[in-house]
Each structure stands twice: as structure tokens, then as C-alpha cells.
Amino acid sequence: MVNIANVLSSFKENPGYVAMRGLARFPMVRNVVSSARGALNYRAFQPFLQNCEKRMDQSFFKDVDRRIFINELNRDGLAFGLMLPDATLKEIRNYAINTPVYADRKPNMGFFYREREDAEAKIGKPILVAQYFNARKDCGAISKLVNDPFLEWVAAMYLGSVPTFVGCNLWWTSPVQASDEDKDKHAHFYHRDVDDFRFFKYFFYITDVKEDEGAHICVRASISNPPVIKKGDQWNIRRYTDSEINGYYPADDILEITGRAGTGFAEDTLCIHKGSTPKTEPRLLLQIQYALFDYGTMNDDRNPAELSLV
Template identity: 55%
Template sequence: MPLLKTLVRGLSEMPGYTLMRGAARFQIVRSTVTAGRRMLHASRLRRMLRACEARIDHTVFKKVDRDTFVIDLRDQGAAFGLQLPPDMVAAILRHAEQTPCYADRDPAKGFQLVQREKAEHKLGKPILVAQYFNATQECPAIAQLTHDPLLHWIAGRYLDSPPTLVGVNLWWTFPVDASEEDRNRHAHLFHRDVDDFRFFKFFFYLTDVAPGDGAHVCVLGSHRSPPARSLADRWIIRRYSDQEIQETYPAFSIHEICGPAGTGFAENTLCIHKGRTPSRSPRLLLQIQFALYDYGAMHDRRDADQLSLLPI
């Protein structure tokens, strides 16, 4: 019954996105749609890639072998080696310190970062995740990243089609004793995404992430081999326990991604993945997502009259 209610609500509020999620969980559908779009837009893609190459000296990522990066992303489902400049990290952190964030990604639960304890008292629970809205519009450093020629070149090559920037999200994850409901809601259990027929995301740590302290964890290669512990798992999208994943995949493929502030990587989050709840230090993460089509489901844009602060 809950699944039926979710389906009915999705078809009412976002019919295109909901129908895509039903179809795109099947590999043959993803491949067919991707191939069709590639053929329709081949010349536009070539022009777009040439334009990116003409501007490639303006990228903030100076030491990336872009061809190898795309190959790794295709083969492993993830690619590593991006590093934000220190001044860009500092600029985004300043934005985060000066701008309200919103508990549970709820536009009605805004608070200043220094008021987190008061916000938790008002809500009557610890805050696991707090997101910023309108980050691209309000933070010039993030806006610059969304136009970086290397990121767009990688997106075009990986998607085999002119890329669509479908979402930018900036959020904190705090070291709290979160409920199982909150851990599930905020994807701190293993899962895979179905955001389009082909898509991927760039992730950037804006704070240091040590082993066991809020790292993103992905199962390399699992975009090609989703867990099928039962027949239904071939088409049902659900959460998986750590034990299920450890029993399904070799230990060497379960990769905990750590690094200092500025560390960046890309991932096709059709791969099995999760965010680890921090144990000591809050984690600030920036996500930039590219896909074939924009269903309006991934962006962080909100009108000012939709946002409100908690009365604290």
C-alpha cells in the first residue's frame, strides 16, 4: 500500500520523472534511449566538445587526464583525481557559514549554522542533514564550477550526448545519533539511484573527510551488476544492509572515498553507494549532476517566499 501511494503521488506531482524511474531501471531501456539521443544529437555534441576544448585552459582542474577519467567512469562507475583550488574551497565555506541551511532539506526549517543546537532543540531531534537552497545563484564559486569546461567536456563524453545540468546541491551531514528513519531518508543505507536513462554526479568535499568519518562509499563496477538477491531485486529499487552488500560483492570493490577539503570525484550513482554518518566532524558536500533530460526533480532552486527560518 505505501508503494502504491508513492506511485500515485509521483504520477500526480512529477509524471515524467515517475514514468522514467519505472522504465529506466531496465538496462535495455537505458541503452535504447541513450543510443537514440546520441544519434539525434551527434553533431551538436561534437560542437559542444570542441567549444569546451577551446576553453580548456580556463578549467580550475589543471592536472586531470580527461580521457582516462571518462574511461574509469565508464568501467568502474566512478573516477577520481579532481581537486578544488583552496581559494574556491574557502569561498564555498564562507557561503555556508553566512547563509541559512535547512534541516532535512525542508524549506520551512531554516537556521544559521551556528544555531544548530537551538534548531535541534526546536525540532526535538538531532539534525543529520541540512541543505542550502539556490546555491548556484547565491555563491559565485559554485556558479563558476557549473560552467567549468573540463566538467562539461567529461559530461558530454560520458553521456555520449549534449549534457544537461539538472541539479546542484550543497549540504551538511552532522555527527549525530540519527534515527533509522533519518538514515534511510537521507541515503545513509546502501542503495542505487535511477535519476535518468543516463546520468552521473560530481562530488566535492568542502571539509576534510577521514576514514570512518562521513565518507561516501561506493561499490565499484556495480552499475553493471546490480544486486539480485531475489528475482524482484532486478527491478525493485530499495535500501540494502551492509551485510547484503558484503555478501554480494568482493571486499576490494567496496570503496570508502576519503580525502582533504577540495577532494572531488565523479560517480554514476546507479552504482550501489551510501553516505556514512560522520562520527566526529561535520561534512560539507557539493554535488553537481548531469543527465540527458531534466525532470525538475534534482535542482535546489526555491523562491524566497518558499523559504522560512525556524523561530529560534
């Protein structure tokens, strides 16, 4: 049931975002807004692509066939084949080792990840997810990735418009006995995102991710085939049980995405997807997101003066 008080409070704080969330669940509205945004940006669109192409030899992914990549993303809502250079991976890891991370994404619950067990003792519960703040500003490798010409070119082609970078997030997922409340809070149940009228994300594994060790799980091509299990599900945004999704989609379309450190892929997370809880090894993942509009909700920017350790 919708909590009216929460909706009204959210609307007061960010009316544009709340209005979008209500409207963007309808495919026709998404298409109209996306087309209108593209038309308004048509003069800037080709120059943007040309600028990306001129810089393509500077890309970390210059050897990836970008035409095949964008075709896969358009067809399936998923595209694979990215790999971070070793030097970039090392720089991000070093940043993660030497920088406080924040339990449950709360600015007053910082700790160094190597001291996670001590932080859990202070907090009084297992820490399923812990996120870094200001990672793009403080980590040069992440800043370079955000401006990579391959990533920007694909973003423009997929969005049909000059893309808007709306945020990046770097976070650990730990092998803990987490409560259902924490799993729900941190999206470890199947769901769809409605972050804009058109948007997508890049994901990069910063640690090795094997089966049952925190792999991202996505249902291929489910943007155009949302699960209709209960009345109104084609428009509703809710959590789904494993049995609901396993019973609705062919097993071959439910992908547990594994890979060695550095593995990257793109996904429109309007697809049905979920995070999974590692069994024995923690997972470190970087997410970079582009969209049509920036509602200020997807970034990791925080005032350093407001950050504190537990």
C-alpha cells in the same frame, strides 16, 4: 510493498519522472533511450566538445588527464583525481558559514549551521542532514564549477550527448544519533539511484573527510553487476543492509572514499552506494549532476519568499 496512492500522486505531479523511474531500471531501455538521445544531438555534440576544449585552459582541472578520467568513469562508474583550488574552497566555505541551511531539506526549517544545537532544540530531534537552497545562484564559485569546461566535457563524453545540467546540492551531514527513519530518508543505507536513463554526479568534499567521518561509500563497477539477493533484485530499487552488500561484493570493491577538503570525484550513482554518518566531525559536501533530461527534481532552486528560519 508499493504504495499505490503515493505512486498515483507522484505521477500526477511529475508523470515524466515517474515513468522514467519505472522504465530506466531496465538496462535495455536505458541503452535505447541513451542512443536515441545521442542520435538526436549528433549535430550539436562535436561543436559542444570543441567549445569545451577551446575553454579548457580556464578549467579548474586543466591538469587532469581527461581521457584517463573518462575511461575510469566508463569502466568503474567512478573516477578520481579532482581537487578544488584553495580560493574556490574558501569561497564555498564562506558562503556556507554566512547563509542559512535547511534541516531535512525543508524550506521552513532554516538556521545558521553554527547554531545547529539551538535549531535541534527547536525542532525536537537531531539534524542529520541540512541542505542549502539556491546555492548555484547565490555562490559564484559554485556557478563557475557548473560551467567548468572539464566537467562539461566529461559529462558530454559519458552521456554520449550534449549534457543537461540538472542541479547541484550543498549539504551538511552531522555527527548525531540519527533515527533509522532519518538514515533511510537521507540515503544512509546502500541503494542505487535512478535519476534518468543515463546520468552521473560530481562530488566535492568541502571539509576534510576521514575514515568514519561521513565518507561516501560506493561499490566499484556495480552498475553492471547489481546485487541479486532477492527475487527481482536485478530490476528492483530498494535499500540494502550492510551485511547484504558486504556478503555479495569483494571487500576491495567496496570503497570508503576519504580525502582532504577540496577532493572531488565523479560517480554514476546507479552504482550501489550510500552516505555514512560522521562520528565526531560534520561533513560538508557539494554535488553537481548532469543527465540526459531534466525532470525538475534534482535542483536546489526554491523561491526565497518561501524560505524561513526555525
